Amino acid sequence: MKRIDALRAIYDRLENRVVVTIMGAVAAELQSIGHRPNFFYLQHAMGLASSMGLGIALTRPDKDVVVLDGDGSVLMNLGGLTTLARYRPTNLVHVVFDNESLLSVGGFPTATSTGSDLAGIAAAAGVPHTATVRDVEGFARAVDQAIAARELATIVAKVDAVGPSGYVTDLALLENRFQFQRFLKHVDAGAAR
């Protein structure tokens, strides 16, 4: 499965949710499908996208939050999975695109390429709902189930190690940050569900 096809398959579910993504291909591909003010792209600080999502989910229980993470980033903050599981916000769905590599720096293989199982690690950390999916239909179905279940979920989507030719977009980092903050400030309670 290509990550961009997976993103396209769930794009309509993201339109009205608070979305935090990691850097690199995930951010560039989601922007190529269509940026929205409720999307925030953490373009550095690998590992902290799920922590940001947790901070939003805990402080704004009226909003549904989707974190679009990656294997390289999750591996840099495995402890964060235990913190997610500890507070297990019911309004957070944690998607991990696992291409088994650090694509944006040349495709060096990560530990998931040698068998480390991120859904298994999340489950063992205490995340109540986990799944590994390998095709677009299964991915969309898993995301829908996680949203409907209203419990913390980590969905690992195995994707091909391919991405866009470049990662810099015309959306400045701070423009994105202040637009996103303004969205969260002004959106009516419940409107981002």
Next chain:
Amino acid sequence: MPVSTTHSRLVYDALKACGIRLISALPETWLVHLIRMAEDDPEMTLVRLAKEEEGVGISAGAHLAGVPSAMLMQNHGFLASINGIVSCAQLYRIPLLMLISHRGEFGERDPWQTEGGAVTEDLLRTLRIPFSYLDDPARVSHRIRKAQTLAYSSNKPVALLLCRDLMWEE
């Protein structure tokens, strides 16, 4: 335990008075009362961390969502958080109120704390993070308020060093 409950209460009440409603923390000796106060306070969300750097992301999320927060950590936790501080809080202009227990200063008896204490202030300066000291109970409240004011006006991290003279009763 000779960690000052009275002075911990001063610090906690000052954080509440600044509107802090989320605290992330990783326990260390000097912080035990502060963490318990946060835990017992129904108005406060306490997030217990596995590693301090997570707190930078959690505070960034809380800030963008409109909720003021603070991080409680030891100076070794600050050392462990530096990438997050630079590549999340500074890059994205997040006001981050960090309360850092300043272990390893004069009076430190634990040999393992002494290296961290010797580099904390220089690292804060190198990172251009404005900081001050919480060492005098009479100044705790207004220093915390002023630190929070600067964090919000500058949209940048600020630090307060929790000092032995305030936190420890010998």
